[in-house]
Amino acid sequence: MDAAAALPVPVDWHSEAMQRRRRARYAADRRLQIYGMVAVAFALGFLAILVGTLIVSGYKAFVQTVASVELDLSRADIDRANLMEANWRGIVRDGLRAQLGETELSRAEERDYFNVFTSSAPYIVRDRAIADPRLLDGPATFAIPLSDPLDQLAKGEIDRDLPQDRRRVNDAQIGFYDQLAARGLISQPFNWGLFTSNDSRFPELAGLKGAISGSFWALLVCFLISFPVGIAAAIYLEEFAPKNRVTDLIEININNLAAVPSVVFGLLGLAVFLGWFGLPRSAPLVGGMVLSLMTLPTIIIVTRAALKSVPSAIREAAFGIGASKHETIFHHSLPLAMPTILTGTIIGLAQALGETAPLLLIGMNAFITSDPGGLFEASTALPTQIYIWADSPERGFVARTSAAILVLLGFLVVMNTAAILLRHRFERRW
């Protein structure tokens, strides 16, 4: 009887209270799951909106509205010995005026009309004529980009229904545009200029050539420094270094460097490379050197992991047939670890390609209208060019910026895909 009293009251698992309790517990479980789904959906949704916005606002910059204008240069007064000095402005204006037929324009109308075309039209005609003097012999067709506001109008970015004073093209210009369009002179070819021209104050002429080559030179320097130095440091730390306080310090250092804010590397570059060593400002060389210091920890960490994963049997076999330690590493361990190292290096370089802040501090954000001929010449880089364009007030630069970002992301996708393929193709599991 005593024993029966000590027994706990049996729980009635099917009672109303217990069922409610169970339902509440399951509901809490489901709630947590739903929160998780919402979190994942939020992150992925943001990614989709980000990429979507960039594509929607950027794809239009991959085409450029041009007017195909026929000019007869043989009738113009041009001194063939001195093409540079001819009155190209007058020639082109006459040619453009002729497009409208007999219509007489007032001063103001004429100004509106010329503003339909890019203000650099004379230089475009001049440069083509210098490149190909046969154009001087008879009528030839020149593709003249429209100025930014008209380009935006053609791409549907400017609403015709707005009152005139609230849009950047006036009714007269729209009239001229429609006239040209009615004669079939307006077309929208692929904008090769985006890749083949340098930066410009005018959105319709601005291109990425200088920025891409600047980024290329900087990445080349970054690779040439960080790849050998990173691998050498990793081999030393992994295979040779004695375990003592100095090597501990080095390791802590490397891990810490990987977490130092990028702008601090820019300060280092500014104070040491520019200030103390007097290297040229805005040069891809300095940019590459700063980026290499940032990539170095990545390469060292990857290389060490890769060397660690090479089985010791291979090392011992090499030692067994009389190889020296150096020979073992350079003939066996390192080649076997190379695919992983290369994968890590490519990923590190992709990070370096997108790095902006340190390049701003060493002056790679200057307005430069020629592409760098070498490592010591001032230039911009892709991310800094994006920054410059994002800061420009002209409407056309919004699309250009998005297009430049798409180009940058394209490079990153290619590099990362290469890294993944490399890993799948060559990586060995022991």
Add this chain to the structure above:
Amino acid sequence: MVGWTFLLLLTAVLVVAIAGAARARRLTAPAGEKVHSRPIYHGLNVAVWTGIPAFVFLLLWLLGQNTVIHQLVLASFPGAELMTSAERSLLISEIRQTAQGSLFREPTPAIVAAADHLRSLQALAGQAMVAVAAALATVGAFLGFRAMRPTFRARHSVERSVTWFMMFSSLVAILTTLGIVLSLLYESWQFFRLVPPQEFLFGLRWEPQIALRADQVAGQGAFGAIPVLWGTAVVAACAMIVAVPVGILSAIYLTEYADERFRAVVKPMLEVLAGIPTVVYGFFAVLTVAPLVRTFGQFVGIDAAPNSALAAGGVMGVMLIPFVSSLSDDAFAAVPRAMRDGSFALGATKGETIRKVLLPAALPGIVGGILLALSRAIGETMIVVMAAGLIAKMTLNPFESVTTVTVQIVTLLIGDTEFDNPKTLAAFALGLLLFGITLGLNLIALRTVRKYREKY
């Protein structure tokens, strides 16, 4: 010129290596002995002797050349010894522009003379550099070839050089840290001679727009870092409010609830968020998020600034999601299977196991990850440079515009910089502050993570 010198040196090294190996192949050992090293090592040894001294010399020369030449030009410029360092650097850049022919106004005769002097010195330096490098390479090659004997241990010699190179390489990391610390300390020390440290650390006003030249109209200037730090904290808090819950919840969902295929697809897509360059996030924040925040502010009746802390911080938070998520993922994975199984065996649901067992056990790891993310948020530059404000304000309202440490560093240093006015130097003092804060956070975070790992 410089490029050609290096290319020439590289060619010489290659030629010498091949020639050395070819000569070593004809070496005949004395009776009863073997040639110690294979021909390739003899060749490499000669190449090392030829290339390394000349290469090191070229690097050192290039690093020092400009400084020395500028000193020489200034020394012979009339009246230069009375100038301040700012005037000197202005003068030297004017002389350099004149020498390159890119000066827009008419230079004075003294400057033209100095520019001629500069040009002649540069030409002389170029010739001297090539001559000395060539001499070093020749002597090195001669010595290397002379050392080539059958019994010479060329392999050991080469391996020793390689070891030295590796040791030097592993020191680069330390040199970088040293360079960062020393340059920040030096420039900050210059700054603290102009502005007392207590004013910088505890001052409540930040107005760095002071006159660079005597004839400019500008404010008096105030260098109190507190408002800037305040702004940094507000933006970082906005970022963490987005990143921490989303990161942890997505890690929970992906590790505990989602099936393998979903995880295999979604996890790399989340990682893409971390791979997008920050300048892209900055542009997106300006283009899309800031107007959205403004509209939302109008909707709820708050007047939001066009460059609100919320827009910059929120976008930064999204950037940090994968970071928090993968570090929490690691922390969950480190919790032993037995704890999970024990909880299930007691009849707990999955949600209860996660909340009552997994999260507490993984907490130190998660906190470490959050601290690392916080340090990133504080050091993040491009998003705030593009999307946050320039005026330092002490406000807790995330709809207002604030400025951050990194924004101030970049805006103070963009454009031409002179190393002697408080405006430029203030950027280095802020950099030192930033370096100290992030370093402290990183160390605490790493310690937390490591301590926790030892537990199981």
